[in-house]
Amino acid sequence: MNSSIGKLYPSTKFAVMLLLVIFSIFTPGYVMQYLMFPLVVLISLCAGTGKQFLGTFFKSIFIIILFIFAIQVFIISNEDAQPIWGFLHFSQTGLNDSLSMTSKIVAISSLVICFFQVTNIKDITYALERSGVPKKVTFLISSTIQLIPQMSALSKTITDAQKSRGIETEGNMLIRAKAFVPMLGPLVLSSIQQTEERVLALESRAFSSRTKKTSIYEMKKKTADYILDILCIAGFIAYILWRVM
């Protein structure tokens, strides 16, 4: 987040992402869409999040893409299907369909993943609050992000408590699955129980105050943000003209 890209104002990064998503959705074919991937890798490398991006992409999106290819090309029976072995066959239509489908998935998901990796949630909520989004909405975003490590810490405490009472929590998949189910009850109930106290804590910090919220954290748009904003608008107009004419 300390790179020049990371320091850009969130709305600028969002505008760039949105423009590239529009290009990916409305441009026919799949070449441009697939070109988004190396572009995003380059952006991520410049932002210092390259490793993180590739890790996330290959652990999630890449598996989905492989699955779509396998189903479309070798399983779904199209008119031009050429038998290979048993229920497997090769289909050129399936290949074209999957290229068209996966190219958009690759482009859009890469852009979205990259955006969230180069943008701090604090920056996003700050920008949203500045643009007039109610504080209840920004609270929901921030608390959800913070909730994940909290829930995982709580589940660890519950697992440790159960382990100390003789419940087997380590071993093969079946043992772990068996230990996971009885942990869910206390996890959900404790979280609900904590909600009441959290409400009181928030209320004691004047959460329901109707005064306009201020912020100790400050972020301002810089020249680079304005330049990129203008380039995005110009790029969008040029793209519309190119598509219409």
Added chain:
Amino acid sequence: MAVISLKNVSYRYPLEENQVIKNVSFEIEKGQVWGLIGANESGKTSICNIIRGFIPEIYRGELEGEVEIKGKKIESYGDGELASVVGYSFQNPFTQISGVKETVYEELAYGMENIGVPRDEMIDRVEKLIQIFHLEKLKDKNPFQLSGGQKQRVALASMIALDPEIVILDEPTSQLDPQSTEEIFEIIQLLKEQGKTIILVEHKIDLIAEYCDHILLISGGEIGMIGETEEVLTDPKVLTYGGQLPQVVLYFLERRKKTGEKGKIPLTVEQAYKILKKGGRN
């Protein structure tokens, strides 16, 4: 004029048959420090919640009687308005963190952000709080990564950041080691010197005797005893209401039984030392 006034206040939690607070009336003047004592489940926290307005606003239930804060009926305060008048530090430090801030520094400013304090003033207040509460090493940490005692200090500092006139501290030292407890009481002393009105719920009776000038002893939801600290905490009746007496008082009461001597019973070790020294016992 009383800053806190309760007249014939009774309260019943939703779905409960019995009232947890029964016909309680008292007044607290500006700048006084009150120790709220009593056995567990006697209704101390419920009284704090009534003064803070969480009862019945959040807890619901049936509240009877009149509650006035700074001469104004509590129900006439607007949304979030009471937070900057009555500060409340809770017993459980684990749920006092807002859950939306990434650092202790930002956590301290959260309440001020909500009431629209200008940024420069916020920075100023946060810097001062970091110094007072010795949070220099913690300021860049995530509040969720802190220990119970550290969280308690951050929660207390966040409450003080709003600069409330009335401060309610519900067992603020329950999770703290002796050194941190001492630090918290130093802060209480500081708040006292600033003229804040303080309600302190605490089981460490020796500290109550040292820092509070008035005592409210709650027993079974009713007022057991009320009055100046010297008057209440030297009276053995406190024990019959489920309260405790300071060690020094217990010692002198026992001594009186044996020797039959009369005079003022000391409340603190310092006072006891002076009396014993005067009497020639070092």
